[in-house]
Amino acid sequence: MKHIIVSIIILTAVISCKQSPNKNSEVKIQNSTSISETKTLPSNDSAVSAEPVIAPDKKTETVKTETQPQNFSIEPIVKDYLALKNALVADNDKGAANAGKKLLSTLKNVDVKSIPSSKQKEYQEIADNIKENAEHIGDNAGKIDHQREHLASLSKDVSDLIALFGSSQKLYQDHCPMYNDGKGAVWISETKDIKNPYYGNQMLNCGSVKKEF
Template sequence: MKNIFSSFTIIALTGLTLFSCKEASNKNTDQHTEHTAAASETQAPQPSEQSSANLPAEPINEKETKTPVKEEIKSFSISPIIKDYLELKNALTTDNDKAAASAGKKLLATIKNTDMKSIPANKHKEYMDIADDAKENAEHIGDNVGKIDHQREHMAPLSQDMADLIALFGTTQKLYRDYCPMFNDGKGAVWISESKSIKNPYYGSKMLTCGSVKKEY
């Protein structure tokens, strides 16, 4: 009987020992699992960080980083030359040689002070040829007060110079090319006017309305 009791005691103790070992093993397993999960949560990147890390770097827009530089573009206009010419023409229509001489000198200065850099390269030579002739004619008119016939002789080629300049560069002002068939012994001569009505600078008050409009600009 004593042996039976001892055997029972041993079996109970053995079972208790096995149960304790198993429980301890389960606790260790659970602790390991919790530790692993915690470590995973700590190491795993947040969704926003992960997506940001995987996105490619945003390209730099060179157009936005560079400040645009405006180039200064000079445009050539013959308006100042035409203005002085019209003043000269109007003086001759009223037979005023002094006013014609003054306008001739002003025109000469305007042509001399032209900014040559503003003239297009492909028109530079042609302009120079016209301008050189115009300066000579303007100078003669400016230097001959009291000699209106001589002034009018140079008015004819000067007017052709103006017509050539308009053909070369155009005009923003409404202008007319008039023609007098009688001047220069019937060879005729042109002039440029800002008015459609005929006022002849070659004869003035003698034949003020002699001539006709040949072209509008």
């Protein structure tokens, strides 16, 4: 009986020893499987995180950006105005008429598309007034008083034009308090010295500087 019990114990021990390696191998297989699964996760995560990096829309936004024209200058207009003004300072009605025609031609040759779009409408309004006054001055040689009347209006327009666009040249806005029955009038000058175009040699130094551009 004792021998039978001992044999059963030994047999049980042998069977358990044989089964235990299989359990360990199963654990190892499960662990290796879980490890391999965890190793594949970073590649999936990186693939997901890499998707938002592509942003094709930004390139189209850059291409559509508009640039305003920068090649417009009022310097030719100012130059012709100063020639007209100086002719009247010298009591030269014919010189003023020629300068008026030159100014009108310069204005007609302006390419409005070269002006920044935000300023085109205001420029057009000022330019239309300048054209009208320049035409009157150009058509009235021999009538210097009439030319000077239009110079008063023309000078206001040129002053507005300079205020709108600026000038690379140093300019002055002068004022004559006596012209137009004491109502006064302004003109634009390239020098600080007062040389009155409304009275010429009659009262050459009548007036004062009111503004600098």
